[in-house]
Amino acid sequence: MEQSNQQHADLARKFNGNESRVNWHDETLWWIRQKRDKIVWQVPEWEALREAASQIKHHVLGNLADYLEEFERNAQQNGVTVHWAADAAEHNRIVHSLLQQQGVTRMVKSKSMLTEECHLNEYLAEHGVEVIDSDLGERIVQLLKEPPSHIVLPCIHIKKEEIGELFHKYLGTPEGNADPQLLTHAARLHVREVFMSRKVALTGVNFAVAETGEFVVCTNEGNADMGAHLADVHIASMGIEKIIPRREHLGVFLRLLTRSATGQPVTTYSSHFAKPRPGQQMHLVIVDNGRTVQLGREQFRNSLKCIRCAACMNTCPVYRRSGGHSYHTAIAGPIGSILAPNLDMKQYADLPFASTLCGSCSNVCPVKIDIHNQLYQWRQVITQNGHSPAAKTAAMKVMATTLSQPKVYTLAGKAGRWVLRNMPWLVNNRLNPWYKQRNMPEAPKQSFREWYAQNKKQG
Amino acid sequence: MVCTKQKTGIEVHMSSRNKILSAIRSNKPGAQPLPGITGFTAQQPDTERFVNTLQSIGGRVVRVRSFEEIIAHIREAFPEGTRIISSLPQLAGIAETGWSNAPAHSLENVQLAVFKAQLGVCENGAVWVTEQDIVQRAAAFIAEHLAMVLEESTLVATMHDAYLQLHNQRYGYGVFIAGPSKTADIEQSLVLGAHGPRTMTLFLV
Numbered sequence: 001m002e003q004s005n006q007q008h009a010d011l012a013r014k015f016n017g018n019e020s021r022v023n024w025h026d027e028t029l030w031w032i033r034q035k036r037d038k039i040v041w042q043v044p045e046w047e048a049l050r051e052a053a054s055q056i057k058h059h060v061l062g063n064l065a066d067y068l069e070e071f072e073r074n075a076q077q078n079g080v081t082v083h084w085a086a087d088a089a090e091h092n093r094i095v096h097s098l099l100q101q102q103g104v105t106r107m108v109k110s111k112s113m114l115t116e117e118c119h120l121n122e123y124l125a126e127h128g129v130e131v132i133d134s135d136l137g138e139r140i141v142q143l144l145k146e147p148p149s150h151i152v153l154p155c156i157h158i159k160k161e162e163i164g165e166l167f168h169k170y171l172g173t174p175e176g177n178a179d180p181q182l183l184t185h186a187a188r189l190h191v192r193e194v195f196m197s198r199k200v201a202l203t204g205v206n207f208a209v210a211e212t213g214e215f216v217v218c219t220n221e222g223n224a225d226m227g228a229h230l231a232d233v234h235i236a237s238m239g240i241e242k243i244i245p246r247r248e249h250l251g252v253f254l255r256l257l258t259r260s261a262t263g264q265p266v267t268t269y270s271s272h273f274a275k276p277r278p279g280q281q282m283h284l285v286i287v288d289n290g291r292t293v294q295l296g297r298e299q300f301r302n303s304l305k306c307i308r309c310a311a312c313m314n315t316c317p318v319y320r321r322s323g324g325h326s327y328h329t330a331i332a333g334p335i336g337s338i339l340a341p342n343l344d345m346k347q348y349a350d351l352p353f354a355s356t357l358c359g360s361c362s363n364v365c366p367v368k369i370d371i372h373n374q375l376y377q378w379r380q381v382i383t384q385n386g387h388s389p390a391a392k393t394a395a396m397k398v399m400a401t402t403l404s405q406p407k408v409y410t411l412a413g414k415a416g417r418w419v420l421r422n423m424p425w426l427v428n429n430r431l432n433p434w435y436k437q438r439n440m441p442e443a444p445k446q447s448f449r450e451w452y453a454q455n456k457k458q459g
Numbered sequence: 460m461v462c463t464k465q466k467t468g469i470e471v472h473m474s475s476r477n478k479i480l481s482a483i484r485s486n487k488p489g490a491q492p493l494p495g496i497t498g499f500t501a502q503q504p505d506t507e508r509f510v511n512t513l514q515s516i517g518g519r520v521v522r523v524r525s526f527e528e529i530i531a532h533i534r535e536a537f538p539e540g541t542r543i544i545s546s547l548p549q550l551a552g553i554a555e556t557g558w559s560n561a562p563a564h565s566l567e568n569v570q571l572a573v574f575k576a577q578l579g580v581c582e583n584g585a586v587w588v589t590e591q592d593i594v595q596r597a598a599a600f601i602a603e604h605l606a607m608v609l610e611e612s613t614l615v616a617t618m619h620d621a622y623l624q625l626h627n628q629r630y631g632y633g634v635f636i637a638g639p640s641k642t643a644d645i646e647q648s649l650v651l652g653a654h655g656p657r658t659m660t661l662f663l664v
């Protein structure tokens with residue numbers, strides 16, 4: 001993603017320039033959050049599952065080196081070539097060298113936030129390699145020359161009419177047609193050609209099983225499988241934290257992942273890759289890129305438990321009203337605001353302040369990361385490191401920009417819905433005054449309370 | 460390779476692998492035991508739930524008693540001359556069965572692929588197959604339409620129960636398939652048929 005010097009508040013203000021679009025974005029994400037709730041309530045043991053997932057991940061972090069070695073050993077025995085990359089640059093070089101070995105300059109790629117984090121597409125483009133993203137949402141933002149704005153729903157910020165225009169231009173769909181069915185079918189035909197002609201396919205990894213050396217990739221579209229099964233070479237990129245000990249633990253994580261992400265019971269495909277096909281090469285690139293540093297930060301290491309479901313984004317009142325691009329980092333939203341400062345504390349000093357610390361993220365996180373608590377703690381660390389004043393001001397501006405839109409809630413009938421959408425913690429906490437319930441009532445409380453009091457008067 | 464300068468001034472090369480592993484070892488938290496997950500298993504399967512769930516995610520469920528019924532159903536939906544592939548000898552009359560060595564790309568014009576699944580999961584409508592079941596990995600994805608044959612007796616309640624059966628299975632590739640391929644990337648409108656099969660029919664025996 002293009003790294004910007006602009007801060008979250010400025011970018012959020014830009015996004016808020018179009019009020020009806022912001023409302024639409026907000027409502028769409030809240031709708032997904034509600035779908036999540038509905039399906040979660042059907043699983044009586046949900047809380048026990050979250051606890052188990054969190055503990056399994058904690059156990060893995062305490063034994064990560066051993067599990068990675070076990071995973072490597074088993075993957076190699078399965079005929080998979082394992083590469084290690086200390087940082088994004090090394091990851092990109094490895095992928096490029098694999099492409100060079102094949103003598104190809106074109107590759108198809110399914111969704112991988114890690115490759116976004118590493119800016120792989122840009123790197124390969126500079127080296128004359130064309131990458132086609134095969135996930136529909138990713139293909140759309142790729143054609144728009146934008147980064148994804150959401151880790152699960154890459155083009156959640158774009159209207160179908162804009163996609164209709166885009167596809168008319170690039171794929172020759174009829175002008176003025178914005179029918180999702182037609183547009184999806186056009187993309188299917190377009191990407192099918194890509195699948196049929198690419199020799200190298202790259203996928204992400206959702207889970208890597210130490211015990212068996214296999215890795216699991218989850219998609220709804222089937223694009224990871226189409227790419228990998230039709231290519232001579234399959235490259236899979238994974239962060240070191242994707243490890244789980246045993247195959248049976250997939251039961252826990254696959255039950256949690258998609259319910260949390262989109263409110264579906266499971267993704268259409270949960271593909272378990274253990275060995276290459278006869279004649280096929282399979283490569284795994286295991287990437288650090290700052291993760292071992294985060295592991296050493298005691299108060300932030302829990303963020304490495306993340307399974308990238310995006311539930312924390314869908315529920316976040318700031319994310320919903322500021323848009324993914326306002327976070328100016330590959331992974332937006334609450335979790336991205338914990339991960340990014342680890343990579344560059346100064347550049348991302350604003351992000352932990354782009355939060356109300358309401359705790360709704362922590363409530364929905366399937367691996368029980370104490371997200372809002374970590375955001376609060378980043379504020380302390382950032383302040384101690386002298387990056388704070390501008391960022392603090394930014395935080396105030398965020399509240400002003402993203403949350404105080406009087407028009408929305410002066411309408412009496414809408415008030416209840418507005419509270420639900422924008423202050424989910426009030427509901428979660430059975431309407432207890434929010435400031436009594438919170439764990440961390442420091443600086444941001446003051447400004448938010450002022451804001452709340454003021455706006456209540458207006459309402 | 461990453462170069463690190465030691466105190467002696469001698470440059471030593473340390474592979475990224477070793478650098479990562481040693482950084483993990485010095486930065487990791489204290490050990491915490493692995494929690495047991497046996498409490499989640501051994502729930503009762505519920506056919507009704509499986510059928511409803513699969514239908515709710517876009518799958519079609521057809522209850523049958525015999526392969527004759529399956530053949531009749533396929534014949535009704537797909538006219539003669541349609542390219543159908545299968546791994547099931549019982550379907551040899553209507554489907555190609557000798558395509559195991561055909562190049563994967565040559566399956567592109569397959570209209571319907573029919574396979575037998577090993578088990579079905581009631582909580583999410585998914586069925587499990589490995590590459591033995593689908594002959595070629597691409598086959599379950601490249602076909603326009605997919606059909607699976609599943610014995611009702613193989614249903615399990617949850618993913619935990621599924622892995623209880625699969626935890627020792629050896630495969631090069633295996634996949635849970637839950638309904639047809641789909642996307643909702645355009646304004647969250649659900650469209651069936653993204654990059655994989657556009658429909659998924661399950662013959663429940």
Ligand code: SF4
Pocket residue numbers: 260305306307308309310311312313335361364365366367368369371
């Ligand atoms: S932090 Fe939790 S809720 Fe957010 S994406 Fe990661 S796993 Fe999902």
